Structures are given as structure tokens and as C-alpha cells.
Amino acid sequence: MPLTAEAIEILKTITTATITTVLLKKGLRNVWMRGTKPLRPGQPRLVGPAFTLRFVPAREDLATPESWAKPISTRSAIEAMPPGCIAVVDAMGITDAGIFGDILCMRMAKRGIAALVTDGVVRDLEGVLGTGLPVWCNGAAAPPSVAGLTFVNWGEPIGCGGVAVFPDDVIVADQDGAVLIPRDKLETVLAEGPEQERMEAWIVDEVEKGAVLPGLYPMNAETKARYEASKKK
Structure with missing residues (x-):
């Protein structure tokens, strides 16, 4: 089922708590992404298709500042994001290296990305908040991503907060965190x-x-x- 503008407006009226209840009745228990807390209290509920990004543990020959200029990089991934998507980032729950900082978040905001959701953390907290990009994450840390992570790809299945997330799954995020709705369950949740x-x-x-x-x-x-x-x- 397509995620239409009408469907998005309906989902904005449904709490993540309710969504988990509806999906639980359909046998889906694991849809709430652990560690995805709103960076700014009072952020409005947001809805969008998942654009997935994946990190793996840092390897010294790969996780370097020079890697930021490679074709497979977080920079290139951001340029591939369609407006209105929610970027969902698998950081393996690592909380001592920020996956994105203020510059990358500003670019996402300028490109019309709806939100950033990750089980990791961001850096440059004051600057990230200043970009206006809604973020759900597990806090903030000063070190850059390469201090603890290696970026490997985008647009593929990931695990975020212990939940399997596939590209174009529907993401809903509010004050209780972020949940996903599989596309084949979207009609059920809307109904x-x-x-x-x-x-x-x-x-x-x-x-x-x-x-x-x-x-x-x-x-x-x-x-x-x-x-x-x-x-x-």
C-alpha cells in the first residue's frame, strides 16, 4: 500500500503506543526501536518512509577521516535521500561516537528530510538542535563516527534498536520513540x-x-x- 499524503496525516493522529498495540494483535511484537529518544522534548509526531544507513564496528584501515570523501560515505548517502523520508541509521547502539553532526544534519534539513532516527548518538549537540532537523537518538557524544564506527552502505535491510528495518518500511516517531510499520500492515494500522x-x-x-x-x-x-x-x- 502506498504511503500517501492522506495516510501520513492519519498516522500523525495515531500514537506509537497505539501502533504497537495494533501490531501486537497481528503478532508483531518487536517494532519499537530501543534507544530512539526525541532529542528535543515536544517534537511533533512525524511519519515517513525509511531510508536506511548501516554502520559496522570501526576498523582502523577503513574508519578514517579520509573515508568521508569516498563514494560510499555518509555524505553520499545524504545526497541520495529523497525529501520526506526518515533516515534510519544502524549504529549498533554505540554511544561514544556521534554518527552525524551539525553540518550533516543541516544538509539533511535543507534537503527536506523529515527526521533522523538512530540507536546511536549525534555530536555537535547545540548545532544539531540549531538545524531544526527532528532527531530521535540515544544522546550525544563528542567523538566523530570514525572513532567507533565504519560506514558501509545505505538502502539495505538494517537492525536499529533491535528491530529489523527494511527500506521503505513506514516509520512513526513521537515522544515514546520510533516504531516501524511493515508496508503490508499499513492498511491494517490505518483502519x-x-x-x-x-x-x-x-x-x-x-x-x-x-x-x-x-x-x-x-x-x-x-x-x-x-x-x-x-x-x-
């Missing part, structure tokens, strides 16, 4: 996600009114009947 949000909002309202949880969450038959009746009002 069931908004209803799950409505139902949980109704439950929250009932709790606020003083309702007890047994029979309410999860709903028993009587509660389901009240909920269905409320939708007709």
Missing part, C-alpha cells in the same frame, strides 16, 4: 488505529468520571455496548 485511539480516549474519560477499571479496561460486554452507543450520539 484500526483511529478506532483504537477513539476507544482509549473514551475509556480515559470514563476513568476521569470515576469508573473502576475491571470491566472497563479491557471492556466487558456491558461496557462495549455503552461505548458503541456513545458513538451514535
